[in-house]
Amino acid sequence: TQSTRPQRLLGAVQKKATRGNPRSVIQTIDQFCRQREWAMNVGDEKGCILDSVVTETNPTTVLELGTYCGYSTVRIASLLPPQARLITLEFNPDFARIARQVITWAGVQDKVELVEGASGDLIPKMKAQFGVNTFDLVFLDHWKDRYLPDTKLMEECGLLKKGSILLADNVICPGTPDYLEYVRNSPRYQSQYFKSHLEYTKVEDGLEKSVFLG
Numbered sequence: 529t530q531s532t533r534p535q536r537l538l539g540a541v542q543k544k545a546t547r548g549n550p551r552s553v554i555q556t557i558d559q560f561c562r563q564r565e566w567a568m569n570v571g572d573e574k575g576c577i578l579d580s581v582v583t584e585t586n587p588t589t590v591l592e593l594g595t596y597c598g599y600s601t602v603r604i605a606s607l608l609p610p611q612a613r614l615i616t617l618e619f620n621p622d623f624a625r626i627a628r629q630v631i632t633w634a635g636v637q638d639k640v641e642l643v644e645g646a647s648g649d650l651i652p653k654m655k656a657q658f659g660v661n662t663f664d665l666v667f668l669d670h671w672k673d674r675y676l677p678d679t680k681l682m683e684e685c686g687l688l689k690k691g692s693i694l695l696a697d698n699v700i701c702p703g704t705p706d707y708l709e710y711v712r713n714s715p716r717y718q719s720q721y722f723k724s725h726l727e728y729t730k731v732e733d734g735l736e737k738s739v740f741l742g
């Protein structure tokens with residue numbers, strides 16, 4: 529039977545990346561996506577912006593919406609202090625299965641909790657079921673039409689505190705116009721656009737960083 533792109537990406541990681549070395553896993557995936565097959569990882573250019581936001585936030589509790597193969601999960605987890613934890617939500621069980629293996633290969637599994645399910649169903653369970661108080665950082669990288677409803681849901685569930693950071697991928701391509709309009713015009717957010725490119729291409733894309741003001 530035919531392999532899938534995520535399976536081929538995992539194969540490249542297990543063949544070429546050093547076990548326990550997150551940087552080599554990231555490097556291997558970027559090389560695979562440039563030389564073999566494009567895949568919807570945040571990529572190395574936007575990934576550097578992600579890294580800088582993570583390090584300057586120095587978060588204890590991070591939420592990632594949309595795991596895919598675990599590329600940004602590994603990028604974020606590798607920068608977290610020892611006690612910090614990252615909860616990542618993935619809807620697609622096939623993607624989740626691959627991501628778990630990428631995360632373990634990189635050696636960051638102790639900092640990561642991958643939960644399968646739809647963000648809209650899981651976000652309301654974060655406090656009771658996952659023992660979360662508030663998130664210091666949220667990386668939005670799932671269905672582009674879920675960014676806005678899920679942000680409102682996180683507000684309603686009291687999962688954001690003054691200073692919580694939302695970092696959203698793909699605000700230009702594929703685009704999240706309703707989300708952008710909201711965070712850029714709401715008095716409850718201070719927003720900043722980081723211009724970049726769609727992963728592994730010359731197409732414009734960018735990350736929107738929004739600080740929740742409470």
Ligand SMILES: Nc1ncnc2c1ncn2CCOCCNC(=O)c1cc(-c2ccc(F)cc2)cc(O)c1O
Binds near residue numbers: 570596674698
């Ligand atoms: N837990 C959850 N709850 C709800 N929904 C969930 C979920 N977990 C996953 N999903 C849904 C799907 O997640 C993947 C979303 N990501 C993208 O679609 C994406 C697409 C492109 C792209 C594609 C083609 C082009 F031509 C140009 C750009 C680039 C990117 O960087 C992308 O991130």
Ligand SMILES: [Mg+2]
Binds near residue numbers: 568
């Ligand atoms: Mg993306």
